[in-house]
Amino acid sequence: MENKDEKNINVQNIQTQMRKGILEYCILLAMDRGEIYSSDILTELKNENLLVVEGTLYPLLSRLRTNGLLDYAWRESKNGPPRKYYKLTEQGKKTLKQLNKTWSNLSLSVNSLKKKYEKNN
Amino acid sequence: MENKDEKNINVQNIQTQMRKGILEYCILLAMDRGEIYSSDILTELKNENLLVVEGTLYPLLSRLRTNGLLDYAWRESKNGPPRKYYKLTEQGKKTLKQLNKTWSNLSLSVNSLKKKYEKNN
DNA sequence: TTTAATCACTTGCATTGCAAGGTAGTGTGT
DNA sequence: ACACACTACCTTGCAATGCAAGTGATTAAA
Numbered sequence: 001m002e003n004k005d006e007k008n009i010n011v012q013n014i015q016t017q018m019r020k021g022i023l024e025y026c027i028l029l030a031m032d033r034g035e036i037y038s039s040d041i042l043t044e045l046k047n048e049n050l051l052v053v054e055g056t057l058y059p060l061l062s063r064l065r066t067n068g069l070l071d072y073a074w075r076e077s078k079n080g081p082p083r084k085y086y087k088l089t090e091q092g093k094k095t096l097k098q099l100n101k102t103w104s105n106l107s108l109s110v111n112s113l114k115k116k117y118e119k120n121n
Numbered sequence: 122m123e124n125k126d127e128k129n130i131n132v133q134n135i136q137t138q139m140r141k142g143i144l145e146y147c148i149l150l151a152m153d154r155g156e157i158y159s160s161d162i163l164t165e166l167k168n169e170n171l172l173v174v175e176g177t178l179y180p181l182l183s184r185l186r187t188n189g190l191l192d193y194a195w196r197e198s199k200n201g202p203p204r205k206y207y208k209l210t211e212q213g214k215k216t217l218k219q220l221n222k223t224w225s226n227l228s229l230s231v232n233s234l235k236k237k238y239e240k241n242n
Numbered sequence: 243t244t245t246a247a248t249c250a251c252t253t254g255c256a257t258t259g260c261a262a263g264g265t266a267g268t269g270t271g272t
Numbered sequence: 273a274c275a276c277a278c279t280a281c282c283t284t285g286c287a288a289t290g291c292a293a294g295t296g297a298t299t300a301a302a
Contacts, residue, residue: 021142080279201248
């Protein structure tokens, strides 16, 4: 029992790694539709079964902004305090295009390895 | 100039993250064809444009073995010192199947986000 | 014996997801 | 006016992990 749990933890770790890797990419994707604020992003990703939490998202948005991929503007809200609405900069859109290419290449690589693997079974 | 370099670094970081995420998965895939040793793995991944270095691979193989996904045996070599040939355990094969599923799901998520994005342009 | 190649492994650093906690603005009910 | 709940933004500390760089050991060739 304990043994089994221990091994499941490792599977989860790998799965977490896989999700982590594409996180920034997915957030940039979700953001390409225009202005969006943090809660929208979380909802958007949750809809795609990509769970993200605030403690992950906020530092990430700051990083992307520091690197010039994002910009933001304060907007008032009917339901509470003002929100930071983010959007892609030109640099951000350019980066997103590069990442689309990166994603395609990775998919090709994995599927190629997978195909060889399937031959075996 | 310096500004441009700085921004390129960030793109590379994201790309590195994406590659990191699927690293363990790819190594398990490459290993499903039977016994394989570290240099073979590096070659295999390099063929798919997935660059990995020794300092990454060795600790990773140790981790996977510690978690019961891999096993190894020493084999002699004609060209140098003996080699550690790794192979998947039953647990490892089981894990690999789970990761295949995980990969499929992630692909679906990303492609779904991407489709929405394409509508915009 | 010396040199070069091959293998396996370690150390230290930097990045980053995330649980948990903190601060503050806004609206509602009393 | 006051307390309370809700929403939003952000920070701290920890753990995982890729990777550059370096170590040491075995083998074959010169």
